Amino acid sequence: MMEHVKGLRCVRCGAEYPAAPGAAVCRCGGMLDVVYDYEVIRRKVSKDWFARCRDDSMWRYRAFLPVEDSTPAPALRVGWTPLYAQPRLAEKLGLGSLWVKDDGLNPTASLKDRASALAVAKATEAGADTIACSSTGNAASSLAGNAAAAGLSTYIFVPARAPQGKVAQLKVFGATVISVQGNYEDTFRLSAEAIDRYGWYNRNAAINPYLMEGKKTVSLEICEQLGWEAPDFVAVSVGDGCTIAGVWKGFKDLYAAGFIRRLPRLLSVQAEGCCPLNRAIHENAPWRPMEENTLADSIAVGVPRNPDKALHAIRESNGVCVEVSDKEILDTIRLLGRECGVFGEPAGVAGTAGLRKAAELGLIPSGASVVTIVTGNGLKDVANGIKAAGEPIKAAPDMASLLRAFAENGIRP
Amino acid sequence: MMEHVKGLRCVRCGAEYPAAPGAAVCRCGGMLDVVYDYEVIRRKVSKDWFARCRDDSMWRYRAFLPVEDSTPAPALRVGWTPLYAQPRLAEKLGLGSLWVKDDGLNPTASLKDRASALAVAKATEAGADTIACSSTGNAASSLAGNAAAAGLSTYIFVPARAPQGKVAQLKVFGATVISVQGNYEDTFRLSAEAIDRYGWYNRNAAINPYLMEGKKTVSLEICEQLGWEAPDFVAVSVGDGCTIAGVWKGFKDLYAAGFIRRLPRLLSVQAEGCCPLNRAIHENAPWRPMEENTLADSIAVGVPRNPDKALHAIRESNGVCVEVSDKEILDTIRLLGRECGVFGEPAGVAGTAGLRKAAELGLIPSGASVVTIVTGNGLKDVANGIKAAGEPIKAAPDMASLLRAFAENGIRP
Numbered sequence: 001m002m003e004h005v006k007g008l009r010c011v012r013c014g015a016e017y018p019a020a021p022g023a024a025v026c027r028c029g030g031m032l033d034v035v036y037d038y039e040v041i042r043r044k045v046s047k048d049w050f051a052r053c054r055d056d057s058m059w060r061y062r063a064f065l066p067v068e069d070s071t072p073a074p075a076l077r078v079g080w081t082p083l084y085a086q087p088r089l090a091e092k093l094g095l096g097s098l099w100v101k102d103d104g105l106n107p108t109a110s111l112k113d114r115a116s117a118l119a120v121a122k123a124t125e126a127g128a129d130t131i132a133c134s135s136t137g138n139a140a141s142s143l144a145g146n147a148a149a150a151g152l153s154t155y156i157f158v159p160a161r162a163p164q165g166k167v168a169q170l171k172v173f174g175a176t177v178i179s180v181q182g183n184y185e186d187t188f189r190l191s192a193e194a195i196d197r198y199g200w201y202n203r204n205a206a207i208n209p210y211l212m213e214g215k216k217t218v219s220l221e222i223c224e225q226l227g228w229e230a231p232d233f234v235a236v237s238v239g240d241g242c243t244i245a246g247v248w249k250g251f252k253d254l255y256a257a258g259f260i261r262r263l264p265r266l267l268s269v270q271a272e273g274c275c276p277l278n279r280a281i282h283e284n285a286p287w288r289p290m291e292e293n294t295l296a297d298s299i300a301v302g303v304p305r306n307p308d309k310a311l312h313a314i315r316e317s318n319g320v321c322v323e324v325s326d327k328e329i330l331d332t333i334r335l336l337g338r339e340c341g342v343f344g345e346p347a348g349v350a351g352t353a354g355l356r357k358a359a360e361l362g363l364i365p366s367g368a369s370v371v372t373i374v375t376g377n378g379l380k381d382v383a384n385g386i387k388a389a390g391e392p393i394k395a396a397p398d399m400a401s402l403l404r405a406f407a408e409n410g411i412r413p
Numbered sequence: 414m415m416e417h418v419k420g421l422r423c424v425r426c427g428a429e430y431p432a433a434p435g436a437a438v439c440r441c442g443g444m445l446d447v448v449y450d451y452e453v454i455r456r457k458v459s460k461d462w463f464a465r466c467r468d469d470s471m472w473r474y475r476a477f478l479p480v481e482d483s484t485p486a487p488a489l490r491v492g493w494t495p496l497y498a499q500p501r502l503a504e505k506l507g508l509g510s511l512w513v514k515d516d517g518l519n520p521t522a523s524l525k526d527r528a529s530a531l532a533v534a535k536a537t538e539a540g541a542d543t544i545a546c547s548s549t550g551n552a553a554s555s556l557a558g559n560a561a562a563a564g565l566s567t568y569i570f571v572p573a574r575a576p577q578g579k580v581a582q583l584k585v586f587g588a589t590v591i592s593v594q595g596n597y598e599d600t601f602r603l604s605a606e607a608i609d610r611y612g613w614y615n616r617n618a619a620i621n622p623y624l625m626e627g628k629k630t631v632s633l634e635i636c637e638q639l640g641w642e643a644p645d646f647v648a649v650s651v652g653d654g655c656t657i658a659g660v661w662k663g664f665k666d667l668y669a670a671g672f673i674r675r676l677p678r679l680l681s682v683q684a685e686g687c688c689p690l691n692r693a694i695h696e697n698a699p700w701r702p703m704e705e706n707t708l709a710d711s712i713a714v715g716v717p718r719n720p721d722k723a724l725h726a727i728r729e730s731n732g733v734c735v736e737v738s739d740k741e742i743l744d745t746i747r748l749l750g751r752e753c754g755v756f757g758e759p760a761g762v763a764g765t766a767g768l769r770k771a772a773e774l775g776l777i778p779s780g781a782s783v784v785t786i787v788t789g790n791g792l793k794d795v796a797n798g799i800k801a802a803g804e805p806i807k808a809a810p811d812m813a814s815l816l817r818a819f820a821e822n823g824i825r826p
Contacts, residue, residue, distance in 0.1 A: 056469050056493070075497060076754050080469070082490035082520075088564065105518060107495075107754065109792060130826070149754030151501065155826065158805065165795040171802030172791065174751030176824060178815065179805040186810035193812055198826045338587030341489050341520065341562030378585060379522060379792035382578040389584030392571065392592040397599035399606055402591065411589060413543070413568065413611045 004040040005066050008032040008209055011308050019066055021126035024207045031309060032209035033249075034066045038257045047228055047259065056080045058114055058217040064253055066213050067121050075149035076107040078117040079217050083225040083371070089339045093359045096367040099231070100352070101222060102342050104377030108145040108169065110138035110298075110348075111218060111243060111375040116146040118214030119203040128201035129153060134191035136162045136184065137298050138376055143203050144173035155200060157191035159184045163297070165380065205242045206305035212246040219250025222371050223260050230260045233320070233364055235267040235372040237350035238277055239299035241310025243375065244268055248313035264371075266319035267364070268310075269354025271326070274300050277310055278321040287311065295326045295384055298347035298376060320363050322354040329353050333378065333388035343378035343385065351375070417453040418479050421445040421622055424721050432479055434539035437620045444722060445622035446662075447479045451670045460641055460672065469493045471527055471630040477666055479626050480534050488562035489520040491530040492630050496638040496784070502752045506772045509780040512644070513765070514635060515755050517790030521558040521582065523551035523711075523761070524631060524656060524788040529559040531627030532616040541614035542566060547604035549575045549597065550711050551789055556616050557586035568613060570604035572597045576710070578793065618655045619718035625659040632663025635784050636673050643673045646733070646777055648680040648785040650763035651690055652712035654723025656788065657681055661726035677784075679732035680777070681723075682767025684739070687713050690723055691734040700724065708739045708797055711760035711789060733776050735767040742766050746791065746801040756791035756798065764788070 008017040012030025017023060019034065026032055044063040053060045058079025062069075083101050090098035106113035116139070123131050131147050133140060134157035147154045154175040158167065159182065170177045180187040188204070195202050205211050223230055230251055238244050244266060254260045270278045273293025280287035287307050292300040304310065314321065324332075329346050332353035336342045344352075352372045358364045378385050395405040406413065421430040425443025430436060432447065439445055457476040466473045471492025475482075496514050503511035519526035529552070536544050544560050546553060547570035560567045567588040571580065572595065583590045593600040601617070608615050618624050636643055643664055651657050657679060667673045683691045686706025693700035700720050705713040717723065727734065737745075742759050745766035749755045757765075765785045771777045791798050808818040819826065 077495035077497075077518075084488060084490075084562070102520070105490075105520065107515070107518065108756070109790075145750075145754040145756070147754075148751055149497070160807075164799060165792075167805055168795055168798040168802055169756060169792075171805065172746060172750035172756050172798050173754060174747075176826075177805035178818065179807045180810050181807060182810035190808075190810050190812070190815060194815060194826075197812070200826075333585060334587070337558075337585035338561055341558040341560075341586060343521070343558070343582060343585050377522075377792065379578075379582075379790065382581050382795070385581040385585050386577060389581055392580055392584065392590035394573075394592045394594060395603075397593050397595035397603050399603070399610070402603060402607060405591065413589075413607075413613075 002066060002068055004037050004044065004063060006035040006037050009035050011312070021122045022201070023209055024202065031306060034209060034213055036253065041257045050224055058117065058214070061217050061220045064220060065118065066210055068125060071121050071125050074117045074120040074146055076113070076117065076146050078106055078113040080221060081105045083222060084340060086340055093356055094366045095359060095364070095370050097369040099371045100336065100340050100342055101218065101371055101373045103218060103373055103375050104344055104348060108142045109377035109380055110142060111215065111373070112138040112142040113146060114214040114217050115139070115205065115211035116142040116203065118210050119143060119208065120146045120150045120152065122210050123152060123201035124150065126201055130155065130200045131203050132156070132191060132195050132200040133203040134188045137166055139205060141166055141169040141173070144170045144175040148173045155194065157187045159187045205240065212242055212249060215243055215246025216250030216253065218373060219247050220254060223254055228259055230262055230264040231371045232264060232368040233267050233370045234264045235269060235351040235355040235370060237299050237347050237375060238268050238270050238310065239301040239347065240304045241277055241306035245306055245309035245313050248317060263317060266314055266317040267351070267354060267358055268314045268319055268321045269351045270323050271296050271299060271350065272323040274302055275323045276302060277304055277307060278323055280311060281314055281321045296329055296346035296350050298345065299350060320358055322358045322363065324350055324353040324357060328357065330384065330388040332356060333385060336374065337389070342374055344374040345376040345378050345381040346384050348374045348376035348378070415479060415481055417450050417457065417476060419448040419450050422448050424725070434535045435614070436622055437615065444719060447622060447626055449666065454670045463637055471530065471627070474630050474633045477633060478531065479623055481538060484534050484538050487530045487533040487559055489526070489530065489559055491519055491526040493634060494518045496635060497753060499753055506769055507779045508772060508777070508783050510782040512784045513749065513753050513755055514631065514784055514786045516631060516786055516788050517757055517761060521555045522790035522793055523555060524628065524786070525551040525555040526559060527627040527630050528552070528618065528624035529555040529616065531623050532556060532621065533559045533563045533565065535623050536565060536614035537563065539614055543568065543613045544616050545569070545604060545608050545613040546616040547601045550579055552618060554579055554582040554586070557583045557588040561586045568607065570600045572600045618653065625655055625662060628656055628659025629663030629666065631786060632660050633667060636667055641672055643675060643677040644784045645677060645781040646680050646783045647677045648682060648764040648768040648783060650712050650760050650788060651681050651683050651723065652714040652760065653717045654690055654719035658719055658722035658726050661730060676730060679727055679730040680764070680767060680771055681727045681732055681734045682764045683736050684709050684712060684763065685736040687715055688736045689715060690717055690720060691736055693724060694727055694734045709742055709759035709763050711758065712763060733771055735771045735776065737763055737766040737770060741770065743797065743801040745769060746798060749787065750802070755787055757787040758789040758791050758794040759797050761787045761789035761791070
């Protein structure tokens with residue numbers, strides 16, 4: 001039994017459930033949240049314990065995760081990604097200090113690996129040998145990779161429009177990939193029917209209460225890497241809301257267990273062309289669906305899956321909401337590449353684009369300490385990298401031509 | 414001064430030089446090798462020291478690297494990549510044990526980051542603010558990323574045929590990229606002239622004696638991750654020869670310093686369509702140039718830059734040489750994806766393709782322990798990933814269509 005887990009509680013109606021491996025949503029339709037016994041966590045781990053811990057993955061935080069002690073950690077090394085101090089960029093943006101958390105260095109190159117690793121662990125506990133989900137992007141490829149490493153089968157439902165590159169990742173990892181000739185709504189519905197019919201383990205983030213617990217490990221790492229301090233702000237790009245909700249849960253758990261003494265404020269960044277959650281905060285009104293007009297495909301979510309937890313997190317943290325244009329996203333791909341040597345995908349750098357804008361607009365006090373999370377690797381979307389970065393200089397293979405090309409392009413070596 | 418470094422020695426004529434940061438080739442044209450004082454290394458570090466070391470990058474091995482104690486470690490977290498035990502795959506291949514070292518999880522997604530990190534450190538020591546190289550691939554993008562993170566400028570010379578994706582990485586990292594309208598030979602020559610003219614720090618692997626020292630850290634990690642043991646064999650893909658030479662240097666240094674008690678044998682894997690170094694071993698004759706007929710672009714090197722060190726390493730280790738076809742490479746992309754959840758680029762998985770072949774041919778004793786190094790991430794070459802992995806199943810968005818699609822494709826969920 002999971003001594004440190006009290007159970008599951010509905011975020012909407014408060015109903016309580018035991019923490020069964022196959023748990024889904026509340027009978028009222030609300031999402032479930034994992035409730036911990038922080039006394040037990042404190043007996044298991046301490047700052048000293050972590051200082052000696054040699055596990056360089058998210059599984060160093062097992063005491064904070066809803067898994068049995070006996071459940072093996074999945075095979076791929078997920079988490080413990082680098083947190084880079086960026087003094088030059090902090091100065092440019094007028095911040096006191098800035099760190100970039102590069103979560104594109106996870107095994108399948110996105111933060112979603114944290115959730116998929118947990119899904120694989122829970123599927124193992126449930127005795128399942130097959131996991132399924134519907135997704136067009138990083139959730140799918142991370143599930144396929146993490147499941148393959150664990151010897152589990154996957155069924156992945158993608159809409160016909162899914163980009164070829166992400167389909168390639170899925171196929172390389174050996175998933176059975178069903179291209180549904182319809183839109184995303186059709187795809188989700190068919191996956192739900194098939195999951196019911198075949199009894200596969202369900203890794204749809206809108207259903208499974210454990211995935212967010214995997215995602216929260218990014219915050220646990222940030223605090224440990226900062227010497228058990230939270231920054232003033234954490235900037236994060238927001239699509240269906242699961243990631244920002246997971247980020248907030250991580251800080252709250254650490255606070256409740258006595259590992260940090262204050263909580264950060266969240267900076268929720270959405271695309272101008274698709275920002276239903278931020279709009280709800282700005283208008284202080286219920287969220288409404290929106291079109292999906294942005295090149296940042298991973299956060300192009302007009303009907304977010306996890307609005308309750310996400311909106312609650314932003315409000316509870318006294319958060320700031322900012323929207324960014326596609327141009328600002330592309331500019332930030334270049335900025336992070338040039339200043340930090342970090343190449344993010346469009347949705348991956350949107351948080352940083354929003355930070356830049358928030359700093360310019362004076363929404364973040366100068367002198368603040370900020371962590372920005374890059375959630376996915378730019379190699380997942382090379383086309384937009386090219387769009388962001390421009391063309392090389394051309395020169396014939398002799399010194400005179402090189403000098404002419406330098407002069408024409410205003411380059412003075 | 415670098416107390417633990419005695420100096421540089423020419424691998425061809427034996428001439429000795431001081432270990433200056435800007436050192437290049439010997440006056441006889443031979444490559445230089447770094448010579449260490451292993452007594453000093455033993456005084457600095459021990460197995461106990463490493464057990465307590467919390468540096469999760471290649472810089473934990475600073476005592477084995479030719480850098481000053483005072484030189485700061487470059488900003489990106491290079492190295493300390495995962496070593497995955499693969500019991501299922503070992504059994505399939507008839508091996509005693511097998512580990513996959515996933516070096517595609519380096520910051521710019523290839524093993525070359527290890528060399529570029531060292532180049533940045535040495536450039537800093539030399540007081541340079543600009544580094545240059547010519548390359549079409551991973552060496553270039555890793556230099557651009559590591560230099561950007563350190564605030565250094567880069568000039569990168571690429572031939573006109575350079576793939577767009579890699580050019581995008583370079584441009585995102587802010588390199589000045591010169592597309593030379595000619596072949597690779599033209600490009601190399603123009604870069605050498607420009608480096609001379611402007612006094613840039615030179616990161617051409619054919620010239621700089623320190624790069625290989627960065628690459629050797631992959632072997633140091635393998636041994637530490639195996640509890641200070643070397644495996645029986647290490648499989649590695651071979652292009653210009655720098656990587657396999659670096660891999661061998663790592664084992665030799667650990668052996669000389671008393672950290673391991675035996676050396677592994679190298680498995681040198683080249684493409685059938687481009688294998689000048691393996692051919693030289695098979696024929697026991699000097700190497701001769703070859704055409705570059707393989708889709709594994711990073712090892713399509715008809716005129717290797719580092720033949721002396723590479724051939725010496727293979728021979729000294731009592732190595733085995735195997736050549737693989739493009740089809741075998743593509744099959745292995747799929748195999749590693751499905752069995753291990755690791756997605757490698759073609760050149761990155763060539764070593765594993767060769768291992769598979771060597772095991773089938775009986776060139777590796779059954780029961781042997783083997784490490785195979787995946788040198789680059791499959792997201793660098795999505796086109797070949799798609800070629801390897803095939804197409805998804807199509808279905809209309811209803812259960813009857815899904816059942817029909819499963820039946821037609823022989824899938825029984």
